[in-house]
Every structure is written in C-alpha cells, then in structure tokens.
Amino acid sequence: KRLRPVLLIHGGAGRHAMTIAQATCLEGALAEGHRLLMAGVPALSVVEEAIRLLEGSGLFNAGRGSNHQLDGVRRMDASIMEGRELRAGAVASIEGIIHPVTAARLVMEKTAHVLLVGKSATRFANYFGLERAPRPRRSLVAQPKQLRPAAGVSQTLRLHQAIVRTGHLRAKSLGKETVGAVALDLTGTVTAGASTGGVDVMLPGRVGDTPLIGCGVYADNEAGAVSMTGLGESIIRVAVAKEIADGLASGLSPVAAANRVLRKVVERVQGAAGVLVLSPDGRCTIRHSTPHMIAGIIGPDGRAIVRDRFA
Ligand code: ASP
Numbered sequence: 001k002r003l004r005p006v007l008l009i010h011g012g013a014g015r016h017a018m019t020i021a022q023a024t025c026l027e028g029a030l031a032e033g034h035r036l037l038m039a040g041v042p043a044l045s046v047v048e049e050a051i052r053l054l055e056g057s058g059l060f061n062a063g064r065g066s067n068h069q070l071d072g073v074r075r076m077d078a079s080i081m082e083g084r085e086l087r088a089g090a091v092a093s094i095e096g097i098i099h100p101v102t103a104a105r106l107v108m109e110k111t112a113h114v115l116l117v118g119k120s121a122t123r124f125a126n127y128f129g130l131e132r133a134p135r136p137r138r139s140l141v142a143q144p145k146q147l148r149p150a151a152g153v154s155q156t157l158r159l160h161q162a163i164v165r166t167g168h169l170r171a172k173s174l175g176k177e178t179v180g181a182v183a184l185d186l187t188g189t190v191t192a193g194a195s196t197g198g199v200d201v202m203l204p205g206r207v208g209d210t211p212l213i214g215c216g217v218y219a220d221n222e223a224g225a226v227s228m229t230g231l232g233e234s235i236i237r238v239a240v241a242k243e244i245a246d247g248l249a250s251g252l253s254p255v256a257a258a259n260r261v262l263r264k265v266v267e268r269v270q271g272a273a274g275v276l277v278l279s280p281d282g283r284c285t286i287r288h289s290t291p292h293m294i295a296g297i298i299g300p301d302g303r304a305i306v307r308d309r310f311a
Pocket of ligand 1: 012013177178196197198199207208209210228229230231232233
C-alpha cells in the first residue's frame with residue numbers, strides 16, 4: 001500500500017478571521033512539515049516542529065503569544081501523542097518557556113509519566129534547557145483593570161464569576177488562537193499535538209482540554225489522529241478527541257465522526273469547538289462549530305490550503 005503523508009495544522013477556532021501574518025505563518029509551517037514528511041521524518045517530530053513554529057511566532061495564543069491568567073501569569077498547556085504504541089506526554093500550567101509542546105514530548109520520552117503540572121513541569125523543562133520566554137513587561141499583561149496586581153483568591157474569584165454571569169465565558173467569547181497539528185508519516189503512523197495559553201478570564205491554575213489525552217488530543221494508528229481547539233471546559237465534558245477516534249475506529253468517515261461529536265458539544269454542553277481529524281489511510285477533515293477556524297492542510301502533492309472557515 002502506498003502511504004500518502006498528510007499534515008493538518010490549526011491556529012484556533014473562534015470569532016476572529018485570519019490575519020495575513022497568521023496565514024503566512026501557517027503556510028510556512030505546512031511547507032516545512034511537508035518537506036520533513038517527504039524526507040521520511042516521523043509524524044511525531046513533524047507535529048512537534050509545526051507546533052513549535054506556531055508557538056514561536058507570537059501570533060497565536062500559545063508559547064510566545066499565550067494569554068495571561070487573572071493573576072497576570074501565563075500558564076500554558078500542551079500535549080503530544082503518537083498512534084503506533086499510544087505513547088503520550090503532556091504538561092499543564094507550565095510557565096516561562098516558549099515551547100510547551102517540546103516539554104510534552106520530553107515527558108513522553110524521558111519519563112514513565114504522561115502529565116506533569118505547574119512549577120514542577122517548569123523545572124523539568126528548565127532542566128532540559130528549553131528556551132525560556134522573556135518576562136512580559138507589566139504594561140503588556142492584559143489583566144482586567146478591576147484587579148490589583150496582588151489580588152487574592154476572593155477578589156479574583158468574584159471577578160471571574162461576574163464575567164461568567166455576563167455569558168462571556170460561553171462559546172461566543174472564543175477568539176484567541178490556540179494551536180495544534182495532526183500528521184500521517186510514510187510509515188503509516190499518526191500523531192496529534194496541541195499547545196495553548198488557555199481561554200479568557202481564567203482563574204489562576206485553570207487547566208483546559210489541551211493537556212488531557214482523550215479530550216484535547218488522541219492518536220491511534222487503528223483509528224486516527226484528532227487535535228481539538230475551542231472552549232476547553234466543553235471539550236473535556238464530552239471527552240471529544242477519544243469520542244471522535246472511537247467514531248473513526250467504528251468505521252465512520254472523518255467528516256461524520258467529527259460532525260457527530262461537534263454537534264454533541266453544542267447541544268449537550270452549549271460549548272464550541274474546532275477539530276482536525278486524520279484517519280490512518282490519509283482521509284482528513286477540518287470542522288468547527290465556531291464562526292471561524294484558522295487552519296490548513298498539505299498532502300502529498302505539496303499544495304497547501306490555508307483558510308479561516310471550513311464547511
Ligand atoms: N482549548 C483551549 C483551552 O480551553 C483553548 C482554545 O482552543 O482556544 O484551553
């Protein structure tokens with residue numbers, strides 16, 4: 001059987017249309033990923049590299065461009081999973097580095113664990129010498145004006161609850177752009193990865209779907225690869241990535257598997273999400289329940305398609 005390498009990447013699902021800079025960045029990442037895949041580089045490394053390019057760009061809500069939590073600190077989540085042996089690694093609430101996806105891969109390859117969190121995850125990444133992010137200037141930290149820098153739990157929680165009551169944390173508030181990728185390599189292995197700075201008005205310590213295997217990502221050579229973006233709380237409650245992978249394993253097409261679960265996210269938990277789905281035979285789709293999803297695809301012919309809306 002001739003294998004046809006494929007790479008899909010995304011820069012988030014939400015309200016925002018794609019900027020020219022984001023489109024250029026996605027095109028560059030797709031071209032680089034395609035070059036690597038055609039050279040026989042494993043999907044794991046291609047997914048990591050594509051996500052690193054997006055994390056490093058500062059154009060998305062991941063790595064260099066990550067959101068701040070309500071206490072003004074950036075805490076990031078990332079994960080990666082490969083479909084041959086179902087190996088996975090993830091970090092949550094990691095601080096001060098540019099490439100959380102690489103930290104996730106290190107958890108997978110250097111430890112017996114799947115998920116490291118918080119300051120311990122940061123120390124782990126620093127031990128491996130991962131590139132550190134410069135401390136953001138105070139003036140650049142987008143903290144709500146109502147919060148003083150040293151606000152305690154009660155003040156932060158009250159503000160969070162007030163904003164939630166306005167409906168702000170619902171589907172329509174999604175706008176910042178998380179990143180993710182799925183790939184199929186020449187050996188037939190699929191991989192999924194994702195990296196994010198989270199959502200708006202997050203309490204300190206909030207963790208989304210992105211580092212949770214089966215929620216934000218899943219990869220299995222006997223089913224396919226899935227990478228999610230959208231309102232993490234809704235994605236977690238439906239365990240979306242595994243649910244879509246199970247659909248693929250039961251014989252649904254990528255489009256049918258994605259549509260079924262995205263509908264469930266909207267109808268059952270009033271959420272919103274976007275997804276990259278890739279089956280082990282190279283069929284794939286990009287679907288979203290949000291107005292936009294910034295994403296792209298490149299197949300064996302090397303022609304990249306980058307758009308901010310998919311059917
Ligand atoms: N899913 C991410 C989270 O909830 C955010 C996003 O994809 O935009 O942390």
